Amino acid sequence: MPRLPPDWAAHLQNGVSHRLGGSHADGQPEICRGLAAQALPDGRVEVLLLAKTGEQLLAAAAASGRISYVAAQPGSFRTLHVKGLDAEIFAATPEHAAMFERCRERFIAQVEPLGFTRDFIMSIWYDLDVLSLAGIRFTPCGAWDQTPGPGAGQAIDLLT
Incomplete structure (x- = not known):
């Protein structure tokens, strides 16, 4: 099964901002902010998002498989930009709490030096129960380094 290289897999949990996009069968796009992510041992990527605000994206991904x-x-x-064609939707469980908290704390550590307070970040994104989250799991079918600069857009070789 294709998987991200170790440095990019680790990147998912290093205080990143998460964005998800998908489309319905008719091509109508949907986007949503994610809250936490990890690369699973089998190579799939798992992303958590608030179920209520991600309802349309979850429906689109469930119907089309595209993410x-x-x-x-x-x-x-x-x-990092990753695409998948086999999106699987799931409800977060108490076992996801550690991943959610780890990603939240690393994200807050990234943005506090930029002038955003912990209280502000908690109030707009992270002051919620893990059971209010849903998730998307998918196998990477393509990945790109989108870091601004001369290498932006370069494909990342997935491991098999």
Whole structure:
């Protein structure tokens, strides 16, 4: 099964901002902010998002299987773009709490030096129960380094 190289897999949990995109069968796009992510041992990528605000994206991904995910680190602008064709939707469980908290704390550490307070970040994104989250799991079928600069857009070789 294709998987991200270790440095990019680790990037998912290093305080990144998460964005998800998908489309319905008719091509109508949907986007949503993600809250936490990880690369699973089998190579799939798992992203958590608020179920209520991601309802349309979740429906589109469930129907089409298509998903696009971007993970950008605010402090360095290092950005990963991954696409999948086999999106699987799931409800978050208490077992996802550790992943959610780890990603939240690393994201807050990234944005506090930029002038955003912990209280502000918690109030707009992270002051919620993990059981209010849903998730998307998918196998990477393509990945690109979208970090601004001369290498932006370069394909990342997936491991098999």
